[in-house]
Amino acid sequence: MTGQVRTVDGRVAGRRGQATRQKLLDCLSDMLSSSPYRDVKVIDVARKAGTSPATFYQYFPDVEGAVLEIAEEMAKEGAQLTDLVAGRSWVGKSGWQAAEELVDGFLSFWRKNDAILRVIDLGAAEGDKRFYKIRMKILNAVTNSLTESIQELQGRNKVDKEVNAAAMAGSIVAMLAAVAGHQKGFQSWGVKQAELKPNLALLVHFGITGKKPTK
Amino acid sequence: MTGQVRTVDGRVAGRRGQATRQKLLDCLSDMLSSSPYRDVKVIDVARKAGTSPATFYQYFPDVEGAVLEIAEEMAKEGAQLTDLVAGRSWVGKSGWQAAEELVDGFLSFWRKNDAILRVIDLGAAEGDKRFYKIRMKILNAVTNSLTESIQELQGRNKVDKEVNAAAMAGSIVAMLAAVAGHQKGFQSWGVKQAELKPNLALLVHFGITGKKPTK
């Protein structure tokens, strides 16, 4: 489907063009990490990439458009998050382990991509459907797996039927995302990474199984 | 201490000045609700307030400065969130009720102020200390109360000593804030408000007491 990268005016991008395009994306990514979203200007990105603003506009309609592109790249990489949930057992000791690994994987993924993720979060919260969609794409992998896990446990009468699997899964994922997004905040508040994780894992485990974990 | 409102160039604002200032804040608040943060321009705010950009700069150093002002206002109003936690009993039925009311109060507060809150969240996530500080001010009321509640339960051996009260309280509050910020998202994802609340309350209750609630 998207086999060909195209410029704004419809041309097909070749080798060189794709390289420039990628460079622009990388530089934008850097900028997002180092300065507030509101202050990221096309001209700065272009300068940093050693090119001109006009070139930027050849490949992207605007800054948002480019951000979405980066997000799309990241979403692919984020698909691996599913492995943190799918096919895991949530009973006994392995349940606790699963919870710990989920928390761990989530936090490190977020830490690695925090700049773009927080822009996506903003866009989604502001009601932009494109951002919302991509946010779903990243989180859905985990959310859906979690929802299924809960439903499966409900089927075996291990979890209260009153629990709405989707709402619970969504809440857990939202929590992970939020905490991950404010990791630095927690630290400067006196809570260390190492202390954060087990507590999160505890909440995750309970949310899914409805029980305290056996460690 | 801050009995007098001052303009950027040091003058003391009188009746009329304060009115203009407030009008600008109100208009900015409106703008934030209706258009992306990135696109909010000083000139639009000024126009909407029936004044000129120069006037805006008389009262605020920049858009961020004005946002912080709005946030400060809101923080005062948000102090009442403490009542949702302080002096509550977390055992038995009243514990479940407390959890439900906390969730309810939190969600509605967030819904009422979502536009500013999401800007604050962004600023905090980007590492801006001023935004982080105001975010703390709003959330600390709840977080501290929760931390104390947990510690108190730990003192009575009702909660596992392994639990880090601050980390747990912070996680719970972060979750509430995140879910609150994406309420619309949940809805369009097929999860209804009414279904969301009890599941959140469940997680909150467990996080604080370490137990399933008795309803």
Added chain:
DNA sequence: TCGGTAAGCTGACGGCATGACAGGACAAGT
């Protein structure tokens, strides 16, 4: 009533980002 003083507002300006276009540079094939 009448200045005097400080508050309040704005027109205007240099500076910079935006976004569009036309045209020049370049690489590849013939």
Added chain:
DNA sequence: ACTTGTCCTGTCATGCCGTCAGCTTACCGA
């Protein structure tokens, strides 16, 4: 060398930013 299509940039009109000098308005004491 010539053609073709990709790739990049100089340039320009437009619009926002942030500041200043200067004008208007309100208040106050004589």
